[in-house]
Amino acid sequence: MIVFDKVTKVYPDGTVALEEASLTIEPKEFVSIVGHSGAGKTTLAKMLLAEEKPTSGNIFYESLDINKLRKQDIHYFRRKIGTVFQDFRLLPNKTVYENISFAMEMSGRDDEEISSDVPHVLDLVDLTNKAYNFPHELSGGEKQRVAIARAIVNQPDIIIADEPTGNLDPINTNEIIQILKKINDLGTTIILTTHNKGVIDALGKRVITMENGKIIRDDKNGRYVLYK
Amino acid sequence: MFGISAKRIFRSGMQNFFRNGIVSLSSILVMSITLFIMTSIIILGGFLNYSLNQVRNKVDVNVYFVTGAADTDIFSLQKSLEALPEVSSVQYVSSDQALADFKSKHQNDELTLQALDELGDNPLGAVLNIKAKDPSQYAGIATFLDNTESQTLSEGGTNIIDTVNYAQNKVVIDRLSGIIKSVNIIGIWFAIIFVLVSLIVTFNTIRLTIFMAKDEISVMRLVGASNSYIKGPFIVSGLLCGIISSILILIIFAAITFVVNHYYNSYFVGFDLFQYYIANFLEIFAIIFGSGIILGCISSYLAVQKYLKG
Numbered sequence: 284m285i286v287f288d289k290v291t292k293v294y295p296d297g298t299v300a301l302e303e304a305s306l307t308i309e310p311k312e313f314v315s316i317v318g319h320s321g322a323g324k325t326t327l328a329k330m331l332l333a334e335e336k337p338t339s340g341n342i343f344y345e346s347l348d349i350n351k352l353r354k355q356d357i358h359y360f361r362r363k364i365g366t367v368f369q370d371f372r373l374l375p376n377k378t379v380y381e382n383i384s385f386a387m388e389m390s391g392r393d394d395e396e397i398s399s400d401v402p403h404v405l406d407l408v409d410l411t412n413k414a415y416n417f418p419h420e421l422s423g424g425e426k427q428r429v430a431i432a433r434a435i436v437n438q439p440d441i442i443i444a445d446e447p448t449g450n451l452d453p454i455n456t457n458e459i460i461q462i463l464k465k466i467n468d469l470g471t472t473i474i475l476t477t478h479n480k481g482v483i484d485a486l487g488k489r490v491i492t493m494e495n496g497k498i499i500r501d502d503k504n505g506r507y508v509l510y511k
Numbered sequence: 512m513f514g515i516s517a518k519r520i521f522r523s524g525m526q527n528f529f530r531n532g533i534v535s536l537s538s539i540l541v542m543s544i545t546l547f548i549m550t551s552i553i554i555l556g557g558f559l560n561y562s563l564n565q566v567r568n569k570v571d572v573n574v575y576f577v578t579g580a581a582d583t584d585i586f587s588l589q590k591s592l593e594a595l596p597e598v599s600s601v602q603y604v605s606s607d608q609a610l611a612d613f614k615s616k617h618q619n620d621e622l623t624l625q626a627l628d629e630l631g632d633n634p635l636g637a638v639l640n641i642k643a644k645d646p647s648q649y650a651g652i653a654t655f656l657d658n659t660e661s662q663t664l665s666e667g668g669t670n671i672i673d674t675v676n677y678a679q680n681k682v683v684i685d686r687l688s689g690i691i692k693s694v695n696i697i698g699i700w701f702a703i704i705f706v707l708v709s710l711i712v713t714f715n716t717i718r719l720t721i722f723m724a725k726d727e728i729s730v731m732r733l734v735g736a737s738n739s740y741i742k743g744p745f746i747v748s749g750l751l752c753g754i755i756s757s758i759l760i761l762i763i764f765a766a767i768t769f770v771v772n773h774y775y776n777s778y779f780v781g782f783d784l785f786q787y788y789i790a791n792f793l794e795i796f797a798i799i800f801g802s803g804i805i806l807g808c809i810s811s812y813l814a815v816q817k818y819l820k821g
Contacts, residue, residue, distance in 0.1 A: 355738075358732070361732075362735035372733065374730060377526070
């Protein structure tokens with residue numbers, strides 16, 4: 284369970300990115316966060332990853348206060364969360380296989396686990412035949428599927444997908460969303476930020492709407508109603 | 512666990528190094544230039560030392576004795592001179608030997624030899640050639656000779672020393688001492704400046720290569736990599752860069768010294784570059800190899816460290 288308790292973030296230049304945002308995300312939920320650019324979606328995601336500290340308020344994961352994590356413990360915490368970004372963020376000098384195995388190496392898995400799990404997730408995202416290609420040899424959709432494979436390979440409790448379809452065409456977008464849905468069905472909490480109306484309407488899951496750093500709407504079976 | 516991590520870090524460092532071919536190549540080139548400068552300075556230092564020693568060895572103070580001075584008196588003076596801490600050697604040349612030397616020196620000069628024959632007697636006295644350990648110490652030796660004049664009186668009460676040529680040599684000796692001192696000081700400063708500048712250039716090159724990888728570093732952090740796991744591969748790459756450049760430079764210098772020695776030996780007044788390189792190879796190897804490794808590792812470490820803060 285993730286709890287944001289009256290979280291406010293003011294950047295040094297005075298910009299208010301989040302204002303008294305409170306929300307609770309249950310395990311195995313699929314939550315979409317929608318809003319204009321600058322509404323605070325990415326800030327919310329960054330705080331959950333302990334990349335940013337709130338100016339006031341608390342963020343809990345289970346009973347853990349994320350802001351009280353010591354610096355050297357942050358990377359342990361991050362291994363519980365898989366991340367997928369709009370710009371893919373793959374390691375350019377590593378093959379598809381290595382990009383995924385890298386994440387497993389980080390969490391101290393042994394070589395046997397790596398050689399049995401990586402082909403498995405590659406199969407899940409349908410990239411078995413591209414295992415030894417480098418990122419620059421892949422299409423946008425393929426890159427995003429690698430990023431998802433990397434995010435799920437350590438079986439995290441949560442996946443944060445920050446605008447994962449922002450750079451993709453409708454067909455690839457749909458593919459990525461279907462994969463995320465499948466992962467959610469297997470029991471992983473998914474937090475998806477997007478401003479793609481089609482995606483939200485097709486999902487029919489919980490939707491949190493943000494505007495100017497505030498949560499203005501939280502619908503159980505939400506639709507995209509930002510642009511009234 | 513540690514074994515696995517070390518293996519993975521090493522493998523990853525190797526991969527980065529070889530897959531970033533151009534970037535690694537440029538780091539190797541820049542580092543090679545630094546190491547080249549360092550090696551040149553070492554060898555130049557050797558050459559400078561050698562030539563200064565050559566000049567130093569040519570300087571001496573000669574004590575000319577009057578003809579007929581008793582050998583025992585000369586030997587006792589030689590003994591007391593050898594006891595001085597400043598003196599490195601005292602060479603005795605008997606009057607017969609001095610004559611023979613003179614004759615062989617002027618063997619093509621009939622006139623002089625004839626004049627010598629006219630004299631009948633050996634006009635040359637014995638000589639003591641004194642070499643000091645350092646040119647600046649000749650003054651002390653000359654004073655010693657002045658002060659011991661009483662000891663150098665023969666039984667008949669006449670001084671057995673004819674002349675001491677320190678006064679004539681003094682100007683040359685002083686100038687030489689000055690030159691040796693300033694060459695040493697200038698040499699050290701030049702070496703320091705060159706090495707410092709090239710170190711900074713190398714450090715910045717490696718920093719730039721890591722700057723290009725800063726997005727990668729942020730991805731690694733997001734994936735949950737610990738700091739040491741992020742730093743490790745970069746340090747391995749730096750290490751490889753250091754090892755390759757130092758080996759490269761050591762080989763290049765073996766070739767350079769060999770070729771230069773073979774074709775341009777006359778410029779080095781008898782200094783055997785290649786021989787010097789081989790004789791001091793272990794020392795040069797330790798300095799260059801060590802510098803390469805330390806430079807590579809420390810530059811990488813400091814450069815990555817910058818992106819791991821916060």
